[in-house]
Amino acid sequence: xxxxxxxxxxxxxxxxxxxxxxxxxGKAKNWKAFGGPDKQIVVVIRDQASGTREIFDxxxxxxxxxxxxxxxxxxxxxxxxxxxxxxxxxxxxxxxxISFGYVNKNIKAISFNDVAPTVKNxxxxxxxxxxxxxxxxxxxxxxxxxxxxxxxxSDKFQNDIVAREYVKIKDVNIK
Amino acid sequence: MSEGPGISPAAxxxxxxTGDRDRWVKLLMFCCASVSFLGVLLIFLFxxxxxxxxxxxxxxxxxFLSTDWRPASGHYGMLAxxxxxxxxxxxxxxxxxxxxxxxxxxxxxVAPEKVGRGVRxxxxxxxxxxxxxxxxxxxxxxxxxxxxxTGSSGFGMLAASLVLVVMSLPTITTLSAESLRAVPVELxxxxxxxxxxxxxxxxxxxxxxxxxxxxxxxxxxMGRAIGETMAVQMVIxxxxxxxxSLLQPGSTLTTRIVQDMGEASGVFRSALFAQALMLxxxxxxxxxxxxxxxxxxxxx
Numbered sequence: 510x511x512x513x514x515x516x517x518x519x520x521x522x523x524x525x526x527x528x529x530x531x532x533x534x535g536k537a538k539n540w541k542a543f544g545g546p547d548k549q550i551v552v553v554i555r556d557q558a559s560g561t562r563e564i565f566d567x568x569x570x571x572x573x574x575x576x577x578x579x580x581x582x583x584x585x586x587x588x589x590x591x592x593x594x595x596x597x598x599x600x601x602x603x604x605x606x607i608s609f610g611y612v613n614k615n616i617k618a619i620s621f622n623d624v625a626p627t628v629k630n631x632x633x634x635x636x637x638x639x640x641x642x643x644x645x646x647x648x649x650x651x652x653x654x655x656x657x658x659x660x661x662x663s664d665k666f667q668n669d670i671v672a673r674e675y676v677k678i679k680d681v682n683i684k
Numbered sequence: 685m686s687e688g689p690g691i692s693p694a695a696x697x698x699x700x701x702t703g704d705r706d707r708w709v710k711l712l713m714f715c716c717a718s719v720s721f722l723g724v725l726l727i728f729l730f731x732x733x734x735x736x737x738x739x740x741x742x743x744x745x746x747x748f749l750s751t752d753w754r755p756a757s758g759h760y761g762m763l764a765x766x767x768x769x770x771x772x773x774x775x776x777x778x779x780x781x782x783x784x785x786x787x788x789x790x791x792x793x794v795a796p797e798k799v800g801r802g803v804r805x806x807x808x809x810x811x812x813x814x815x816x817x818x819x820x821x822x823x824x825x826x827x828x829x830x831x832x833x834t835g836s837s838g839f840g841m842l843a844a845s846l847v848l849v850v851m852s853l854p855t856i857t858t859l860s861a862e863s864l865r866a867v868p869v870e871l872x873x874x875x876x877x878x879x880x881x882x883x884x885x886x887x888x889x890x891x892x893x894x895x896x897x898x899x900x901x902x903x904x905x906m907g908r909a910i911g912e913t914m915a916v917q918m919v920i921x922x923x924x925x926x927x928x929s930l931l932q933p934g935s936t937l938t939t940r941i942v943q944d945m946g947e948a949s950g951v952f953r954s955a956l957f958a959q960a961l962m963l964x965x966x967x968x969x970x971x972x973x974x975x976x977x978x979x980x981x982x983x984x
Contacts, residue, residue, distance in 0.1 A: 551837045556922070557755065558947035577756040582925035585839050585933045586943060599828060600837045 510609045510631040510639035510676065511565050512618035514594075516601045521545050523620040530570050532604060535581025540602060552584040553596050553605035561590070565606045568638045569621065606638075610674025632680040639683055642675070728964065735961045738954035747958055751926040755944070760955035762937065764926035766962055769936040771928060772841055772916065773909040776848035780909075781902045783849070784856030788901075791857070792864040793886055804861065811854035819915030822847045827919055834931055839921030842930040847915045852905035859904060863897020864890060896977050903977070907970050910963065913938040937963050 513529065515521055521543060524532070531537040532550055541547045555562035572578040587593050590611040597603045598615035609626060612618045618626045621638060630636035650658050660666055667677045738747055742760050746752075750761025787807065791800040826846060831838030867890055875885040891898070921933020922943050935943070937959045948956055 553837075556946075557944050577754075579754045579757060582753075583923050583927075583932065585837060586922035586924075588943070596837065596839070600831060603837060 510626065510628075510636065511561055511569075511606050512609045512612050512626040513569070513604070513606050513621055513638070514597050514612065514616040514618050515604050516597055516599075517615070517617045518601050519545055519604075519617065521619060523623055525622055526569065526571070529621065530578070533570055533580055533584070534578060535583060546602070548602040551600055551603040552581050553593060553600075553603050554580050554584045554586055555593065555606075556586050556588045559588075561606065561608055564640045565638060568640070569606070608674070628676050628680070632676050632682055634683050639676075641681070641683060731957055731960050731964060735954055735958035738951055738958045741951050742955065747955065748962065753924040753940075755948070755952045755955070758951070760951065760958075762940075762955070762959050762962060764924060765935045765937045765940045765959060767926050767928075768841070768920070768934045769910055769938070769963075769966070771934075772844045772848055772920070772936060773906055775841065775845035775930070776852060776909050777902060777906055779845070780849045780852045780856055780905060784853050784901065784905065785860045785898055787853075787857045788860030788864055789886055789890075792861050793882070793890065804858070807854050807857045810850065811858075815851065815912060815915040816918075818847060818850055819918035822850075822915065823918045830931075836931040837921065837933065839919060840929075840931050840933045841920065841927065843919040844916045844934075844936070845930070847919055848909040848912060851912050851915060852908045855908050856901045856905040859901035860894075860898050863894040863901065866897065867893045896980065899977055900974055903970055903974050907967060910966055910970070911938065913942050917942055 513524065519540070521540070524543065528537070528543060532543075533552055533554070535552070537543070538550055539547065540550055555565075566572040566578055566580075570578040585596060587596060590608045593605050593607050594611050594613070594616055597605045597607075607616070609618075609628075609631075612626075620626065621636065624630050624636045626636055626638075631639040644658060644661070646654055646658075661671075662678065667679070671677055738760060747760055747762065748766075749763055750759070751764040751767070752759040752761040753764055787803065791804050794800075795803065822843060827838035827843050829838075830836065830840075830843055871889055871893055872885055875889040880888065916936055917939040920935060920939055922935050922939055923933035924940075925932070925934060927934050941956050941959055944952070945956055
């Protein structure tokens with residue numbers, strides 16, 4: 510799942526899909542319109558190659574395979590979740606989006622359409638900016654590949670590794 | 685090398701090694717020269733061929749003369765990035781040229797020989813620092829500094845220009861120092877004999893005599909700045925807008941290529957090659973201007 514994040518000093522806790530779209534496409538330029546300070550909005554996005562950006566564009570900005578939603582030309586492009594956290598965490602008037610596992614105290618995850626970005630809300634499908642990550646195999650998985658997939662599905666792996674940054678597969682119910 | 689029947693290859697070899705060593709060395713040198721020449725030619729042809737789809741499908745005006753870069757919806761205008769390259773380069777030169785030439789004057793004319801040599805070594809060392817290190821340094825120190833002073837995001841043209849100052853300074857300083865050193869010592873002595881002070885000598889005699897050399901030093905520094913990629917990419921913000929504001933994020937040709945090449949295909953990829961072509965044209969332009977300046981110097 511992807512969280513929309515702002516600097517902790519930004520007094521904003523929720524934005525609607527229309528507001529998000531206005532901000533990320535560059536139509537809205539000042540935080541004042543959203544109840545924030547009279548400051549320019551610094552939009553931070555991911556680069557063209559990012560899967561995070563693809564899902565954000567589709568699920569938050571309403572892009573489809575045929576209909577493109579262009580991000581603001583003034584948006585800062587960064588190439589990783591780490592850099593995104595760095596920029597948003599240190600720029601008081603920035604907004605961006607980040608893989609949920611990267612959210613820490615330096616940045617603030619805000620609600621989308623009044624739904625908080627929590628593991629529970631993503632799992633039930635209430636928080637829409639989330640997706641499945643897939644594994645692909647050539648034909649039916651067998652041998653070591655099957656062993657590896659079974660290992661990833663095991664309770665131990667799901668609890669110890671997956672739950673740290675993602676949502677456990679048995680908790681997920683995204684349509 | 686024609687071989688008559690009945691002469692063994694070994695004998696031919698021996699004859700060549702002992703008798704025709706000169707010719708072998710010539711051949712080897714010719715090969716070396718051809719490889720580099722053909723390499724450059726191949727790069728030119730390859731980049732041109734790869735950018736052809738964009739040139740034909742998008743058209744030269746929309747490709748080279750438009751600032752509208754929205755690859756997802758088929759807009760491939762590169763002017764914003766060409767402008768970004770020129771803007772950051774010129775901004776960097778405005779700082780780096782006086783700084784570099786000033787340092788060169790200090791090294792060559794003002795400082796005691798030991799100090800001058802020390803400063804020179806340190807500046808040369810600067811040229812050896814990999815650009816990714818300078819970029820990272822700028823990302824962790826320069827960008828937050830600009831952010832705290834200006835209240836902007838810190839990423840942008842100013843940060844990029846300052847990084848380019850650091851990158852081009854060694855080139856400008858060392859070459860300027862060379863050209864100052866090449867000024868005949870008689871000129872300086874004559875100037876001193878006429879009662880000129882040290883500064884009068886430097887401004888009225890030394891700098892004008894070394895003028896072409898100093899210009900070439902700055903032009904080569906520009907070449908370095910235009911091609912710089914990694915360090916700039918880390919601090920410029922990589923936005924697709926055209927901006928002349930020092931505090932706004934933007935892109936240069938090189939940073940746009942490195943930012944987008946990973947996932948680009950089709951016309952998008954070709955448009956990036958067209959940007960590489962643009963970079964090549966800029967370099968060719970710089971090289972030609974250096975040639976013209978040197979020719980002027982010979983005639984003078």
